[in-house]
Amino acid sequence: MQDVNWIALSIFVLLFGLITWLGFAAARWRKGDLDLLHEWGLGGRRFGTVVTWFLVGGDVYTAYTFIAVPALAFGAGAVAFFAVPYTIVIYPFLFLVFPRLWNVCRKHGYITSGDFVRGRFGNRWLALAIAVTGIVATMPYIALQLVGIQVVVGALGISGTGLAADLPLIIAFMVLAAFTYSSGLRAPASIAIVKDILIYITAFTAIIVIPIELGGFAKIFAAVPPQKLLLAVPGPNTTGAYGSYATLALGSALALFLYPHCLTGILSASSSHAIRRNAAMLPGYSFMLGLLALFGFFAIAAGVANLPEYAGGFKQFGNNFAVPALLLHSFPSWFVGIAFSAIGIGALVPAAIMSIAAANLYTRNIHREFINKNPSNQQESQMAKWASLIVKFGALVFILFVPTQYAIQLQLLGGIWIIQTLPSVMLGVYTRWFNDWALLLGWAAGIFAGTAMAVAVNLKPAYPLALGGYTFPGYIAVYTVILNLVVVTVLTPVLNALSARRMPVDQTAAADYFA
């Protein structure tokens, strides 16, 4: 491994100190009573258009994204660009579905998707399934954020053996845990602003400077092996790489805002108009993500993988080291310090929101539903604070003691699992037609089939579905959510006819879904 980069490290530590202070000071920002769960866990629903933009941006475009997408371009080429159509296709859903969800959640004091489903369909077991899916899908996501920190810390030249090697990560984790506990969602919201300024500075500087250093885009793309530049053209009787590219984009987009942390970001907005405006403003991040994906090609053109000083990093972190190596290779130390801080802080923001979102789910849809049915406001928010600590601690233990590969695979499975909440949550916003038990059985069918398909292809996202002589390789999440919907649609009339019980009461009224 290369020597410690003292200038970069100093800037890194300085900026980390700044955001630590900011995280604690955030408790007093737009002050509210942090003994109320919606104040701690949703920032009192007081964030306007701009803060929501930073917060949801920090949610969707995480440190891991900034490392992994260029790493995929570096290793596999064109397929990494699926992140661009993915983040284009998200926003019509954000624009159409989620303002309605925001309205109804605000009206009834719902804090989680489980709360909404509980109120809409009146079935606490269905709400439990939604909550457990959310928590389980979020845990490996938090772990991957910590991987983002590990990579930049390694790239700063800090290495060691045993506990010493993990010390920077443990410190970062303790800082994160402490300010999340004390300030709730206000902490990541305020830090997100600093983080994004740093990220934008890094991305736009790099997209101008590095191509100049490397002699222009034509030269860069000429250095990339031709088979990596485009998707492989499908052979006869298959939709090939085209099918997997498009379904990956669509399925990821459908799944994204079902993740608890994204929903938390949305529900903390101060109005449904703030959400709609954000559907037009958030593509700003998508554009940057596209630029960052190109960094993978810059890294190929710069030849960083063959430079001896980065051999140790590539050996330890694989292709995830491509972007840090490229930045080290192309910029003076002080700028590297800024860029690495952006990635490191970029990990803390989503990790904080994720742990808060998982804590809200546990507190509302598990603890309050099944353990302590009538908590005081103070007990409820205290429970959530403890839950957020446990969730983060779990993620830390996971990343310290389990190979990173498992976190990546679990995160992949998490996407397939979370999309199974789509009928209850996204369609539930539009209709109460579905039978609650049918929704639960559809969910179970989707989870089971999705897991089986993923295992059958050795935990890859795409499954080659064979139908009448044709093969359709596609994202498992898309195939299994279709199965889920079929099961729900078929079973709804059947279960309604079989059951003598009265349908549970829908707490929500049609007017609740509008501003």
Add this chain to the structure above:
Amino acid sequence: MNSENTKRGGWSWWYLLFVVQFVAVLWPPFYNSIEPRWIGIPFFYWYQMLWVVISAVTTAVIYLVTSE
């Protein structure tokens, strides 16, 4: 924010504009090619980046006309 939107059940025909960007970016045969390049960048890449911008503008237009 206005009562008219509420009465119409929140639906607007303008929302159909969203379909255009779905088709444009979810059908790879449209854009899986090197040429035409733009400042040395293959079509595959700049086409999709361009759609980020177009989709943002479309969404802004839809926002403005539906929230009047």
